[in-house]
Amino acid sequence: MSTGKVTVDGRVVEIGDARNILEVVRRAGIKLPTFCYHSELSVYGACRMCMVEVEGRGLVASCSTPPVDGMVIHTSTPRTRRLRRMIIELLLANHDRECTSCERSGSCKLQQLARQMGITEVRFGQRDKKLPVDDTSPAIVKNPNKCILCGDCVRMCKEIQGLGIWDFAFRGSKTRVTTAFGKPLQEVACVNCGQCVAVCPTGALTVKPEVDRVWDAIHDPEKLVVVQVAPAVRVAIGEEFGLLPGEKATGQLVAALRKIGFDRVFDTLFTADMTTIEEGMELLGRLEKGGRLPLFTSCCPAWVKYAEQFHADLLDNLSTCRSPQQMFGSLVKKFYAREMGRTPEQVVCVSVMPCTAKKFEARRPEFTTGGVPDVDFVLTTLELARMIREAGIVFNELEPEMFDNPLGMGSGAAVIYGASGGVMESVVRFITAHRSAGDVGRVDFYPVRGIQGIKEAELEIGGQTLKLAVVNGLANAEKLIGRIKAGEVFYHAVEVMACPGGCLGGGGQPYPNNTASRLGRMKGLYSLDRAEQLHRPQDNIFVTRALERWFGGPANANTHQALHTRYYPRRRISGKPVELNGRRDERPVEVAVCVGTNCYLKGSYDILNKFMALARQMGIADYVQLKGTFCLEHCDRGVSIKVNDEIITNVTLDNAEEIFKTRIAIKAEPPWVV
Known part of the structure; x- marks a missing residue:
């Protein structure tokens, strides 16, 4: 200092x-x-x-x-004012000024500064060529015509998330921010966290809207439309209507949802408590049976996709529990709908989330049954605010209302899911009481609270010391994973959230989504936790009754089928295989060897060279088409190859020759070869 x-x-x-x-x-x-x-x-x-x-x-x-x-x-000074006005005019000249129809109108920083600088006209000609809008992602829309090349998204993705999805390409007036090879956003390693949206000062990056589809469902008389609300939404929605970050607006939020036209207004806290019970039992089971540790949380869909793409060897360490959003969708479609005399197709489940990655999660095939998704639509906090305005609702004048039951009750342990460390603290509250013969009283686990990137803690329970870690931001997660894999540290459980501060800093939260706002929202969540009558998830009798009525209790085969899932390796970038040798015949054996990072580190490059050498030695090089390809999505099982339509896993240098002779060469001796 x-x-x-x-x-x-x-x-x-x-x-x-x-x-x-x-x-x-x-x-x-x-x-x-x-x-x-x-x-x-x-x-x-x-x-x-x-x-x-x-x-x-x-x-x-x-x-x-x-x-x-x-x-x-x-x-x-006159000089600095003149300079700033000139910069704003130049940016506006190079900007698609369709402000009235822009998602960011009213919160656009360029718009605000133009007003602040007193810009009433632009003296320079507007750009004459428009670039295509990329709306391929389920969560994010990129409009390059509104980009001002500030680099905020580039640095956020690279420094906080460690991904580097965005970067600058080309030079001079042709410079633009784009993905690797200019690919559509859904074809690269984007995890849909939306942090680039959170820092974008204009409408170049926005949340992909689902508002119109939700309105259509609400106005369909054949549909029962239910909505669930995540914890972090209630301490942020008020910011769109003049309240401070963290200021409680739960009752007004419920009232607004009813006025909009939702048939049932439920609380995601219900399934957050259910998630804690299932995940707590899973952790205890792994501790008792010697299961894979550390147990990583799986509530954050951006983190799950990151693990699928970059750490396939850790997927068995991820909790099999679905996120609270997807548990809720499963309960509504498989059980609540039946009790209401409806089929799953007749019930529309809408989520209101702080998170853009939840849009991606809802579309995962694992969470669809018979072609019917468990969660039909995901609205961000910003999208819900838009619906409230469209409906002409004066938010601040609403009388507070309560959530509907039975899926509207939650504990304080569920409320804090919205903050980094909240899931871990919830599990600590559950297992502390579960392992104790008597009443342990209130448990506030302060070591895991706060917005620090990496937090570590220890918990003494039943004569055992549990080592715990909490991380937010995927770059921090990568650092921690590196230390774990290097044997420098060991943990029994690790909570990972992709967004700074946890869900309360999600990409779908109000602007500005900065540190001050996140701290205010976090303070609001812990204030709500202190005010809740229920402290632990097992205190929630609605949840314990539901587990007994629908599943015969927690942590059994029935809950595993409806409330759990599995995750699989996922390729990071789509691309065409690279052909490595020519061919004469039109019907060769096609052999693709994965050269993605996971397989490359396990020797796939050497295996590819081995195959090429064997093909030449055996005189069948003209009939074996060898390719290097991106991920075959089986990299948790060793090096993967694809022979025609057959995937072969766990290929090593030791067994490469045998596999080539028995699975490849035999197919390269067609009857048409004389």
Whole structure:
């Protein structure tokens, strides 16, 4: 911490722990405009909106210039104002200005700064060529015509999530942000977390809307439309209507959903409690029977997809429990619908979630029965706010209402699912009481709370010390997994959430979705937890009764069928196989060897070379078409190859020759060869 001082517009300000001039200026109460500056991301300094004049140095970018004792800084000179206005005009000239129909109208930073700078006309011509919109992802829509090249999405995806889905391509006026090889978003390793949407200052990246389809379902008289609401939504929805982050709006939220026209308004807290019970029993079972550890949570669909793509060897470590959203959908379609005298097709299940990846999760084939999805539509917090406005509802004037039962009751342990560490604390509350003969009282497990990227804790229970870890942000998850695989650390259980701060920082939450907002929402969730009458999931008699009535109790074959699932390796990027040798005949044996990272590390490149050498030695190279391909989605079982339509797994250098002779060469001796 510096003891120096600077002068900002005539006012002396201490430098303190400020990393750059921008932080000092904001500390002085001056709101300098920025596009590309986020305190949790690296400094980029591209937009130049934060330029200030420093005596003796001239114009400098305040975000990338460290403060020095004695500096005299001017933030609003004729020169800086003229520069900012010019930058805004140039951005607007290169921007698709269909503001009235844009998803971000009203929350667009470019729109706000144009108003702040007093821009009433743009002196430069508008771009004459429009690029195609990418709406292939189930969660995110990319409109490159609204991109201002601030780089926020690039840095968020690379630094916080460790994925690097977005990057800059081309040069000069042709520069744009795109995916690897310019592929559609659904064909790359995107995990649908939506954090790029959360930091995008314009409408270049938005949530893929499902509002119109939900309205259609509500107005269909043949359908019973039920809605479930995630914990993090209730402490964020109010931000869209003037409330502070974390301010309780549960009752108004329920009332708004009824006014919109939902037939039943339920709470995802119900199945969050159910998830905790099932996951707690799963952890205890693995501890007692020597199952695979650590047990990783599986509530976050972005984390699950990340594991499928990058850590197929850890999939057996993932909890088999479905997420609360998917448990709820299964209960509604398989049990509640029957009790209401309806078929699954006649019931429409809608989720309101803070998370964009939940849209992807709802479409997974594992969560569809007989062609009927367990969850039909997923609305983000922002989409629900749009529906409330469309319905003409004055949110702040609504009288609070209660959720419907039996699926509307939850404990405090379920409320905190919305915060990083909440799932782990819920499991701690469950197993502490489950393993104890008497009443253990209230359990508040503070070591796992907070927005830190990686948190570690220990729990003494039944004479055993459980080592626990909680991580948010996939880059942090990758660091932790690396340490686990290297044998540096060991844990019995690990909670992973893709979004900073957990679900409360999801990609579908209101803007600004920054650290201050996340802290406010987190505080709100823990406040709700303290106010709940029910503390542990097993205190929720509606859940325990449902488990007995529908499944004969928790953690058995019946719950495993309806409330659990399995996950499988998934390719990271779609692409055509690369042919490595020519062929003369039109009907060769096609052999594709996976050269994706998991298989490559297990020797697939050497196996491919071995096959090529054997084909030449045996004189059948013209009849064996060898290809290197991307993931065959079986990389948890060793190196995978595909011979025509047959997948062969667990191929090694030791058995490669035998497999080539018995499974490949024999097919390369057709009767037409003389």
